[in-house]
Amino acid sequence: AVMAEDQKFCLREVLDTFKSCLSEDKEVLIDQYVAGWRGLVRFMNSLGTIFSFISKDAVSKIQIMVNHRNGENGVQYITVQSMVKYELDNGLVDITKRGSYPESGCRTLLRLHRALRWLELFLERLRTSAEDSKTSVMCSEAYNESLAKYHPWLIRKASNMAFCALPGRPTFFEVMNVGTPEQVVAMLGDALPLISEVYQVTEELYSKHDLLDLP
Template sequence: MAAAGAFSLREVLDAFRGCVTERREGLLEPCLSGWWGLIRFLQSLGAVFGFISKDAVAKVQIMERHRRGEQGQHYESLQSMVEFELSRGPAELRGRPDSGCRTVLRLHRALLWLQLFLEGLRTGHRDSRTSTICTDSYNASLAKHHPWVVRKAATLAFCALPSRDAFLEVMNVGPPEQAVDMLGEAIPYIQSVYGITQELFAQHSLLDLP
């Protein structure tokens, strides 16, 4: 799947809805589809989010190569990926910048920021400052993983964000109130993927991979 085309919140909802099985396995294929949708959302907002969207594109492409590679059967789910990569030894896992676990961890951190930001848009008022919503979400998630220079640049960039209604229009699902309703549907699925990943990586001490 390519990142080209207009953002559609409905597509993101459908993708993340299919990420988690009844056994609480996190399926990578629909998760990557959901990520392409979120990347289109970031790209539709212009250069402000360029430093996040470019990194996300690179990480999703790494995971797609794993899925389509010779060991693709081990990258069907988050659980099978972790089991496979841990079986190859912690030294290799920590020494490979393109390891699936390390790559997913970077996407996982960014997903928390997007989850918090979208929730802030959903629950905010019409006159809520999107720069404040975005900055608060960033400070509670990605900021601690970025150097000071990046944090400073991001905070300054957020000051130029459009209004809340403008963000809701980008969702491409109708008037703002309809976008708010669909965010209410989509966010729990995103939270579920985040929660499963957090639990799995914590269980295997993978949350601080370099």
């Protein structure tokens, strides 16, 4: 029974993980951030194998962050703030071009951070969409406004093809396993401001340290 419950995806729980990312003094907790992504990847995998090229990359970035947390200097990676300070102070980040630190926490988390903006835009569209709206259109609009800017042509092309395979809004809402469409909309309304805050806090931190274009 525990297994079954474990495997049943509930979007509310995943989004709650993101809510728990911010500490009292508004630091972003990496364990919770990573757990949130892990939940989303699980959800994406349940939508079909066409998304594997996306989930593979997400999983590898999640794994890099987990390795930092489990490494010798794991305590430096408790929050995004402490990670940035530690990696910058110790010269562990490639700033202008790829070099010795292709797996720095700063550049890896930046990729997830950009994807979080996609998530925010997509969920906001879902929340305010009409019953007959197309999820593929909402998804690609959100993508074109966010992640697409950082992706080469081939990945943009492949992404937009994958989006076409997204199920319709009713199925999508069902898989979320939150309840009626009204309950989904209410849940999204709850969760979005917090996701947005996590995004903003990270964005400001990265901007302050000039890290928004890490190669």
